[in-house]
Amino acid sequence: MTRAAALALSAIAPLHAAFAQLGQPGPWGLGLQEGASPIKHGIAMFHDGLLLPIISVIVVFVLALLVIVMVKFNAKANPNPTRTAHNTLIEVLWTAIPIVILVVIAIPSFRLLYKQDRAVNPEMTVKVTGRQWYWNYEYPDHGGFQFDSYIVRDAAGNPAGTPRLLEVDNRLVVPVGATVRVLVGGADVMHSFFIPSLGVQIYSVPGRLNETWFQVEKEGIFYGQCNQICGKDHAFMPINIEAVSKEKFQQWVEQAKKKFAADQPVPVAVAAAPVK
Ligand SMILES: [Cu+2]
Incomplete structure (x- = not known):
């Protein structure tokens, strides 16, 4: 897990405790309610353990790119802009990497959805x-x-x-x-x-x-x-x-x-x- 994701998680974890009152909202509540069923634990794992880290990495990455562009390529610092129109490697990467990220999200997501869908041996x-x-x-x-x-x-x-x-x-x-x-x-x-x-x-x-x-x-x-x-x-x-x-x-x-x-x-x- 990245540092940013770990920071985001540590900020949210103590607040989960605010929801301990049997599934009703509590003051300063943030994040998901405390769970009391296997599906809810699966949802919390999916969100806190997978989606939140991925989102955090993407946010930090995009923010870093923006800052680099603003500092290095403004009119003052870079008076003669490049006229590059294509870069095959970068184009392949920014197509392939999001696909991989979406597949990584989709597999546990569908698994959870199908688990939710039908009761196995209901009592x-x-x-x-x-x-x-x-x-x-x-x-x-x-x-x-x-x-x-x-x-x-x-x-x-x-x-x-x-x-x-x-x-x-x-x-x-x-x-x-x-x-x-x-x-x-x-x-x-x-x-x-x-x-x-x-x-x-x-x-x-x-x-x-x-x-x-x-x-x-x-x-x-x-x-x-x-x-x-x-x-x-x-x-x-x-x-x-x-x-x-x-x-x-x-x-x-x-x-x-x-x-x-x-x-x-x-x-x-x-x-x-x-x-x-
Ligand atoms: Cu209604």
């Missing part, structure tokens, strides 16, 4: 439906109960002790350590299911079922938000993923089955009409 599936302006969660492997998840806020934007505009009434509860397949659909317009600390971002598109997965590594609440402009309350449809132990998850499932037994999905045509 359970949840179905997520984006609606104007809330989320609907369904547990097809646990009897098929489903419920809506709305933002909880007071006049100041957040009830005491909860992060601003990120709290919901019903969380998406999952067991810690389990590979959870997520099927994402849309009921009205496009939304996006986005949980930065788990490395999940997938579009919720009407008439289409998208797939992704996550595996939460520690217990806690992981905050996310809709990430596709979807109407007037786009900013007010947060996502809470609560990772609990397998035993607690089973208890929650039993309670949720009773609690949400009467909940029926809102038909798409009704949901598409203006609500509230």
